[in-house]
Amino acid sequence: MRILLLGKNGQVGWELRRSLVPLGEIIAWDVDELDLTQVGAIGLAVREAKPQVIVNASAYTAVDKAEQEPEIAKLVNAEAPTILAQEAKVLGAWFLHYSTDYIFDGEKGSPYTEEDEPNPINVYGRTKLEGEQGVLEADGLALILRTSWVYSLRQESFVTKVLKWSRQQETMQVVDDQIGSPTWARMLAEVTAALLVKGQALGEDWLKERRGVYHLAGSGAVSRYEWAKEILRLDPKREEQIVQSVKPVKSDWFPTAAKRPAFTALDCLHFQEAFMVRIPYWKDALSLAMKQLV
Numbered sequence: 001m002r003i004l005l006l007g008k009n010g011q012v013g014w015e016l017r018r019s020l021v022p023l024g025e026i027i028a029w030d031v032d033e034l035d036l037t038q039v040g041a042i043g044l045a046v047r048e049a050k051p052q053v054i055v056n057a058s059a060y061t062a063v064d065k066a067e068q069e070p071e072i073a074k075l076v077n078a079e080a081p082t083i084l085a086q087e088a089k090v091l092g093a094w095f096l097h098y099s100t101d102y103i104f105d106g107e108k109g110s111p112y113t114e115e116d117e118p119n120p121i122n123v124y125g126r127t128k129l130e131g132e133q134g135v136l137e138a139d140g141l142a143l144i145l146r147t148s149w150v151y152s153l154r155q156e157s158f159v160t161k162v163l164k165w166s167r168q169q170e171t172m173q174v175v176d177d178q179i180g181s182p183t184w185a186r187m188l189a190e191v192t193a194a195l196l197v198k199g200q201a202l203g204e205d206w207l208k209e210r211r212g213v214y215h216l217a218g219s220g221a222v223s224r225y226e227w228a229k230e231i232l233r234l235d236p237k238r239e240e241q242i243v244q245s246v247k248p249v250k251s252d253w254f255p256t257a258a259k260r261p262a263f264t265a266l267d268c269l270h271f272q273e274a275f276m277v278r279i280p281y282w283k284d285a286l287s288l289a290m291k292q293l294v
């Protein structure tokens with residue numbers, strides 16, 4: 001299998017480089033190999049690479065900065081995935097793409113299913129939704145995996161920030177009015193690899209029947225405040241923490257350029273049933289991830 005991976009240096013992309021290795025030849029790119037804002041260059045680059053599978057883990061993920069750079073966010077999150085999906089169709093390649101819980105407005109109050117109507121409230125969410133639409137309109141063998149609150153211990157993420165703050169602050173304030181599904185980047189990568197193995201074994205028709213949008217995130221839902229407390233509890237180097245108390249605060253305590261949806265937990269039942277995959281509970285995945293710090 002010849003796999004073109006985009007976004008190789010990102011949280012998910014880096015884990016994909018590990019997880020996809022046993023599957024075949026990996027051509028891994030990031031901005032240095034192909035800058036996705038140069039949309040005119042994408043088609044030729046992909047055609048020359050001749051992949052059988054394209055996995056797109058690249059994205060403009062700076063949620064606040066996107067409010068000031070909507071054109072760049074649109075190029076990377078909407079136009080580039082659309083072109084990649086069109087090229088995949090021409091090549092007869094599978095196209096795996098990631099999207100976000102931020103395509104929802106967060107008002108539902110219970111986990112979102114794939115049937116729920118998107119209604120993004122910031123530039124990042126709007127551009128990611130446009131990307132989904134472009135990928136679906138290309139009408140190829142595409143899977144869109146919407147995920148949420150992705151973290152990695154290799155790069156700056158909410159988990160690494162909480163660990164850093166715990167060594168700098170005696171009192172930590174964390175918002176308790178944002179609820180989501182924390183998702184370990186490695187889990188996403190491993191599930192993606194498992195999908196490709198299944199797809200290879202069960203054939204193109206099996207995958208064709210499953211084209212479309214799925215929710216794939218850590219099981220369960222939690223506030224950022226409760227998540228932070230669990231990170232501190234699981235920290236294998238707790239003796240380094242100076243934090244004495246963690247206080248819940250409301251989002252307006254930390255004004256940000258982009259509005260965040262309040263409740264974006266994802267219901268992943270459809271994905272689990274369609275692909276016969278079990279998604280771990282967010283706390284179990286976090287506990288495994290934190291063992292890397294030992």
Ligand SMILES: NC(=O)c1ccc[n+]([C@@H]2O[C@H](COP(=O)([O-])OP(=O)(O)OC[C@H]3O[C@@H](n4cnc5c(N)ncnc54)[C@H](OP(=O)(O)O)[C@@H]3O)[C@@H](O)[C@H]2O)c1
Nearest residue numbers: 007009010011012031035036058059061098100147149150
């Ligand atoms: N992070 C989250 O909490 C979260 C939540 C829900 C969904 N998602 C989705 O999950 C997927 C993976 O996210 P992630 O957390 O792994 O993102 P990430 O760590 O920000 O990685 C994104 C990658 O895309 C690359 N990229 C950005 N602009 C580019 C450009 N113009 N040309 C080529 N490459 C470019 C980045 O390179 P540079 O680092 O050099 O810019 C980076 O390597 C994305 O689709 C994202 O929307 C993420």
